[in-house]
Amino acid sequence: MTISIKNINKQQVLFHIIGWICFLSLPYLLRGTTPDPPKINPSLPPPNANATMYFTLLSMLNIPFFYLNSQVLIPKIWTKRNNVWLYIIALIVAMTTLFYLNGLGKVLLFGPNATRFPRLGTIFQTLFVLAISTSYRIMADNIHKEEVRKEQENERLKSELSFLRSQISPHFMFNVLNSIVSLSRRKPDMVEPVVIKLSELMRYMLYESEGTKVLLSKEIQYLQSYIDLQMIRFGDDVVVSFQKPQKESNILLEPMLIIPFxxxxxxxxxxxxxxxxxxxxxxxxxxxLVFSVKNKTNPKPEAKDHASGIGLSNVKRRLTLLYPEQHQLIITQDSHWYDVRLHIEV
Structure with a gap:
């Protein structure tokens, strides 16, 4: 995740600023209150003051080294080119340059006193910054990869849900048109009210269910319209009961999730x-929401066409995607009844 002007996060910038302030403060915090030893040469500055200024200089030089390693060397050479040896050579050149600039700065600031400062502290701090910058780069890349993976997964699920929802309308229309064809043969005078009721259902499918969620009351109205349409077709030939919730609810539900059952x-x-x-x-x-639907069945198994079961498999998949670990679907069947019970936690 290489930082660019477009995707700079204000929180990340603030985190870096605070981190570097703390890092630059370490020489002063670790200096303590120990008094300086007696001066051998009164013309020399206090040793503690010199050491503090020295490590502050080194810390400031390590800031560009941190970003050179984390933003250039690792992503551009190690990761992109997959060339570890080139990365090591570039790192050695960068560290040599850092040590040279550090030595030059010591001479300019402290003159002959520059030789009094140990090289071990310079090497230790630089290696420490190298380890921190490498760890930061690895963690940032892992976080970015995880974000990309989640984003891709979300897009895949959205595409799949969109496809599943698009299947509902053709499947529904296929079943209703078959009903109208059958009705036109037996009760042609009932075709017109069925078509009018169908237009109401289509209006809901096209306009009301465009959002990701709808009120449960809207879904109940749609379900009632569908039942009314079927009752126009079958009349007294079938006994249908529909028990609605006793109290009003603001529950939001995936549209057309119940109708396939x-x-x-x-x-x-x-x-x-x-x-x-x-x-x-x-x-x-x-x-x-607790939903149930049961119907009598034919003891003899019926022949199924290739499209049979599309609606049920579709809604099962949608439940898995939309309400993982938040729904319970139980389907039972015996020689007399087919029973569906669904509980959705919303």
């Missing part, structure tokens, strides 16, 4: 079944 009940819970029944219920508890 109800579609599935009408699709597989009516044909070739004696006295078909569909029971739908919604409740709101302290943790979120």
């Amino acid at each position: 109800v579609e599935n009940a009408f699709k597989h819970g009516i044909g070739m079944i004696l006295s078909p029944e569909i029971h739908i219920a919604m409740e709101v508890d302290d943790k979120g």
